[in-house]
Amino acid sequence: MATSCNCVAAAMRSLRPAAAMRLPLRSPPCRTFTSFHHSNLQRSSRTIWRQESARLSGSQRGTQQVQNLANGLRGQSRPFSSSTPRQKLKTIQQVKARNKGGPFNLTAAVLFIATAGALYAYFTYEKERMARKRIAEQTKGIGKPKVGGPFDLIDHNGNRFTSDDMMGKYALVYFGFSHCPDICPDELDKMALMYDKVVEKCGRVLLPIMITCDPARDTPEVLKEYLKEFHPDIIGLTGPYEKIKDVCKAYRVYFSTPPNVKPGQDYLVDHSIYFYLMDPEGDFVEAIGRNFTADQAAKVISDHIKDWEGPLKKKDRWA
The missing domain is CATH 1.20.5 (Single alpha-helices involved in coiled-coils or other helix-helix interfaces)
Structure with a gap:
């Protein structure tokens, strides 16, 4: 029994050194790995810290340089500008000199x-x-004119005058009579002024025409004597009563004479008071009333003549 206990004790003593020897063999690798890893982390941290320090130092130095450069350039022109710096303007002459250009x-x-x-x-x-x-x-009609139309009358020289004689020129047509006391003379005076102003601006391309509403008394001789008091270029037209009536109807002119007039008896004729502007093709252009002054009417006529794109007869056969 004692022998067996001694053997067990001896075996236990023999095992202790082996365990003691094995433990140091396991622990050093663990301590070595831990130390190596920790040292690498420390070195990496120090490297990163140095880099960050260098970067921050460079940024601070760059910021300081920018501030120094800004302080140095304050009050001066930009280095890339070739213009001279503006000076503070002190006088009115300097302001004018600067604003002049x-x-x-x-x-x-x-x-x-x-x-x-x-x-x-x-x-x-x-x-x-x-x-x-x-x-x-x-104002132009299709097929049939709204105002105007063909006619065949006699002028103040006793010659035949038809609507074809108006072709190629503008015509200013007025209806009146020689025995009119006040309205017709005023309108004929206006016609003379209008005609002269148009001739001055556009040349002799306008025919001033007066057609009588009283053919019984307005013979060619009477019209010639009457119209020369206003302008020598105004053309007077007359003819038989029926033809005058047809012309007035074509131009939408109202006129009337008193019934049962005895020969030699004085009377008045009621009629419309308009100037009818006709173009070189015989088409009606515009009616000019009494509300127009001579200057206004001449401008209207001249503008229409200038707008005309076709040919115009500049030779005046009635001169």
């Missing part, structure tokens, strides 16, 4: 105003021209 000077203002005025005048003229064209087109 600027974009908003007196010359630019004058050019701007002149251009705006020219554009306004152009568009105003075009607007008026289109309105005149619209009026002229609206």
